[in-house]
Amino acid sequence: MKKSDRKFLHRPEYPGGNESFKAFIKEHLVYPKRALENNIQGTVYLQAEINDEGEVLQVKVDNGIGFGCDEEAVRLVKMMHYGKVKNRGVRLKAWKKLRINFRLDEHKPQGVSYNYSVKSDQEQKSASGTSYQYTIQLPPKK
Template sequence: MSKPRKDAPLKMPRYRGGDDAMLAFLQDNLNYPKQALEQKIEGVVEVAFDVDGRGRVFNARVIQSLGFGCDEEVLRLVELLKFEKAYNKGRNVCLHKKVKVRFKLPQAKPDPLVRYSLVPNKTESKEENPQKMSYTIRF
């Protein structure tokens, strides 16, 4: 059995860009489940997972469930995460991590107060004056 190197510092696995980048990745790639949209479900799913010395995610499990397909979506996203390699004194280490992902219904864009279109009035007279035009505004 070899002795661990004493000069190698502890390097924990971290997501490239930090925790903010990881949360941004999760929110950008989150697909709201159809069943949750139909039932208008909002809430938080908390997931715990382990990261091995090579930066791969394994043993992902749901701690706080929301249901309606949200749990499966978060597990799918967590398995896509890639972390940097981790080691302590030359040996690979494992990290245990928890993440909370918030599901919030997308906000509908408000309709403009007034919708209008300009339609030129057609006059049936034979004399058309190009300088005089009239329009009707339709709401």
């Protein structure tokens, strides 16, 4: 019998490990509008209660940053589903500590680009003539 097999209680783990967890967060995170407007970034620390079926039952914010980020972090954790755990007939609820990072460099709003093309009346009638093209790049709103 392996040493790891002798553990009596197993805790629920996110399927695919830490990299899969990060990918899920990156894919589903919606940066709150109030946090973007106020340039808020930081880390929300949470605790989640997970049952033996891998369902998230309840989520508590231990240390939040506000401006809608705490609510978004809770929403993300409630969407997650962990792997089932068999503990030799014992039904177990476990608390897991999590943290979700909110970084503005990953969620920068893109600027707006306008393209204008101006042609003279002569060009429209014949193949030769003068035409101008302008591109205006506007920075994102702060």
